[in-house]
Amino acid sequence: MTPIKSPVKTEAGALSPDKEEAGTIQARAKEGMAGLAKGLAIIEAFGANTTRMTVSDAAHLADLSRPAARRCLLTLVDLGYLAHDGKFFTPLPRMLRLGSAYLSTSSLTQIAQPLLASARDRLQESVSLAVLDEGFAVFIARAEAVRIVSTGVKLGGRLPAYCSATGRVLLGGLPEQQMRAHLESVLMKRLTHRTVANLDGVLKAIRRAAEDGYAISDEELEIGMSAMAVPVKNSAGQIEAALSVSVFSGRVNIETLRENFLPTLRETAERLQRSL
Structure with missing residues (x-):
């Protein structure tokens, strides 16, 4: 039977490499999920009454800080979901893929x-x-x-x-x-x-x-x-x-x-x- 590894600390009290790696992966997972949630909150803020938005609009509608809203918006631009004219962000046709995933299945x-x-x-x-x-x-x-x-x-x-x-x-x-x-x-x-x-x-x-x-x-x-x-x-x-x-x-x-x-x-x- 393979023995179960217990957490090992170094002389300085730091976690072993295995533990450090696991902690890093866990931290990244939490950070990634938080980022996804923020991006989805901005996507859901678009609608018939909000066809375009500024960074300030996105921060307000999605309840985010301006820096977080800006990062999410620019990421969505890079991925082809939004267009940016220097001030306003507007949805592109690629946004339809998100809804079609449900509708088509x-x-x-x-x-x-x-x-x-x-x-x-x-x-x-x-x-x-x-x-x-x-x-x-x-x-x-x-x-x-x-x-x-x-x-x-x-x-x-x-x-x-x-x-x-x-x-x-x-x-x-x-x-x-x-x-x-x-x-x-x-x-x-x-x-x-x-x-x-x-x-x-x-x-x-x-x-x-x-x-x-x-x-x-x-x-x-x-x-x-x-x-x-x-x-x-x-x-x-x-x-x-x-x-x-x-x-x-x-x-x-x-x-x-x-x-x-x-x-x-x-x-x-x-x-x-x-x-x-």
């Missing part, structure tokens, strides 16, 4: 895409699939209707769960304590004069969505835009995703959503559930 998105396209063709409106991620509804699949002005968010887009139809369906799948803890921790803002942005009101909307089997957001995210969402459940009966349609309020009213759109959404969700 997720069976849920692969199964859903043809079903979303079929629902889009029947409704003549954009249809999307989203999952819950840290209090946001994140869109992982979408079939876009061809229009001069598009509706809703794009693939990979995020909406606050508390005031979106998709988010309320997804939050309804959480245990009561976890759902309430999330809502109590998030800063609710009135995005329009119709936004429900108080705890009691949002809880009521989530519970109603769970009871009805669908949720509607009527101009709560943006005036002139409405959405309807239904749950997609896995074989265990748990809500895994939400299927939604977004429309211009002037073209499709709430009653039409309930009468004409809801049956198609439910049918599509059921077909997707049978495939999971």
Whole structure:
């Protein structure tokens, strides 16, 4: 049997070479993971409302020091993820690889895409699939209707769960304590004069969505835009995703959503559930 080595110290009390090497590797691992976390925090700070940023912006949004933010940004430039014009940093197409790693390997998105396209063709409106991620509804699949002005968010887009139809369906799948803890921790803002942005009101909307089997957001995210969402459940009966349609309020009213759109959404969700 090979004897187990115990730590050996030199005369000066320093660790042996084996121990020093192990300590160095461990320190590098910690440093590397910290650096990766900082870089990912900056990447996640980019979005529809932050299409470019300075070093100061990145430091503020990712909660980093300016030197750390600058090193991360320049590293992302060197790797081809960002462009830099001397002041502003902006994402490059290579950034798409990060999201496509999930989208190209997720069976849920692969199964859903043809079903979303079929629902889009029947409704003549954009249809999307989203999952819950840290209090946001994140869109992982979408079939876009061809229009001069598009509706809703794009693939990979995020909406606050508390005031979106998709988010309320997804939050309804959480245990009561976890759902309430999330809502109590998030800063609710009135995005329009119709936004429900108080705890009691949002809880009521989530519970109603769970009871009805669908949720509607009527101009709560943006005036002139409405959405309807239904749950997609896995074989265990748990809500895994939400299927939604977004429309211009002037073209499709709430009653039409309930009468004409809801049956198609439910049918599509059921077909997707049978495939999971």
